[in-house]
Amino acid sequence: MNPARNLFLIGPTGAGKTTVGRRLAGHYGLPFVDLDQEIERHCGVSVATIFELEGETGFRRRERALLDACTQRAPVVLATGAGAVLDAANRRHLAERGFVLWLDVDVERQLERLAHDRHRPLLAAGDRRARLAAMAEARTPLYRETADLAVAAGEADVAATAAHCIELLERHWQRASVAA
Numbered sequence: 011m012n013p014a015r016n017l018f019l020i021g022p023t024g025a026g027k028t029t030v031g032r033r034l035a036g037h038y039g040l041p042f043v044d045l046d047q048e049i050e051r052h053c054g055v056s057v058a059t060i061f062e063l064e065g066e067t068g069f070r071r072r073e074r075a076l077l078d079a080c081t082q083r084a085p086v087v088l089a090t091g092a093g094a095v096l097d098a099a100n101r102r103h104l105a106e107r108g109f110v111l112w113l114d115v116d117v118e119r120q121l122e123r124l125a126h127d128r129h130r131p132l133l134a135a136g137d138r139r140a141r142l143a144a145m146a147e148a149r150t151p152l153y154r155e156t157a158d159l160a161v162a163a164g165e166a167d168v169a170a171t172a173a174h175c176i177e178l179l180e181r182h183w184q185r186a187s188v189a190a
């Protein structure tokens with residue numbers, strides 16, 4: 011079992027942080043919190059509306075405040091939004107307050123999964139492939155720097171990806187406890 015009390019999910023949009031995170035919480039019998047849903051609950055409007063009214067700067071300010079609060083809850087499985095790692099304080103809170111799991115997918119798989127999605131404001135306009143590639147370039151080093159463990163999450167099935175995560179987590183934690 012997780013030596014930290016919390017499990018935090020990071021990674022690109024469409025990697026499955028929200029969907030797989032919920033399953034991991036079910037498996038471990040822990041409460042699940044999705045940071046975007048928490049922001050929406052707190053503000054009473056959608057993430058898209060926050061972007062519309064306050065721009066990305068306003069959204070990031072709200073995201074930072076709620077990430078600070080949510081990472082102090084324990085125990086919890088917390089799915090972050092893909093851009094949460096852009097902020098240095100967020101990265102520090104994630105790294106210091108729990109075990110950080112990086113779900114990774116490539117741009118092709120993101121395009122497939124998000125083809126019909128209209129809820130992600132940063133993908134609303136322009137060339138999606140180019141936007142996703144630029145995001146990957148800027149964010150991949152930050153995911154790498156923040157994560158305790160990375161999982162390739164490109165499998166075509168949510169249950170299989172969750173099972174794969176559980177297997178890798180257990181193996182990682184087992185090794186860590188033997189080494190201690």
Ligand SMILES: Nc1ncnc2c1ncn2[C@@H]1O[C@H](COP(=O)(O)OP(=O)(O)O)[C@@H](O)[C@H]1O
Pocket residue numbers: 021022023024025026027028029030089123124163164165166167168169171
């Ligand atoms: N492993 C997977 N296999 C197939 N579809 C997936 C997988 N993970 C996520 N999805 C689908 O991709 C979409 C985006 O997933 P989501 O959990 O919202 O990603 P994130 O929170 O990382 O942006 C959803 O429709 C979800 O059902």
Ligand SMILES: O=C(O)C1=C[C@@H](OP(=O)(O)O)[C@@H](O)[C@H](O)C1
Pocket residue numbers: 021022023024027028046057090091092093094129130131132
């Ligand atoms: O890429 C980003 O910066 C964002 C990703 C979204 O979360 P998902 O990773 O769940 O798509 C959400 O937080 C917001 O639209 C901004």
Ligand SMILES: [Mg+2]
Pocket residue numbers: 027028029046089090091
């Ligand atoms: Mg999500």
